[in-house]
Amino acid sequence: MIATRLGGMAEAVTHEVNGLLFEPGSAADLAGQLRRICDEPGLLNRLRAGVPAVKTVDAEVDELVETYRRLVAQARPAAPAAFYNGRRGV
Numbered sequence: 353m354i355a356t357r358l359g360g361m362a363e364a365v366t367h368e369v370n371g372l373l374f375e376p377g378s379a380a381d382l383a384g385q386l387r388r389i390c391d392e393p394g395l396l397n398r399l400r401a402g403v404p405a406v407k408t409v410d411a412e413v414d415e416l417v418e419t420y421r422r423l424v425a426q427a428r429p430a431a432p433a434a435f436y437n438g439r440r441g442v
Contacts, residue, residue: 353399354385370402 353371355361365371372388374381388395407415 354382354389366402369399370404371399 358376372385
């Protein structure tokens, strides 16, 4: 992938690892990155090897659920000692 160093794509692409980035608005930089694909043998294969495996839907959901659990646990104030053992005011 060749993407601009701007926005979401710049977060998804690591330059020289799984793609190439160019400066926003720079046709010369974009042309340079395209030229590299043509001129550097093995570059595409090296970049392809750097692309991480796609998560399954189940793995993505498990990760999100765990994130929400952690955030809810952090946001919940600790219960007063009187609420322990299921009895109030004891």
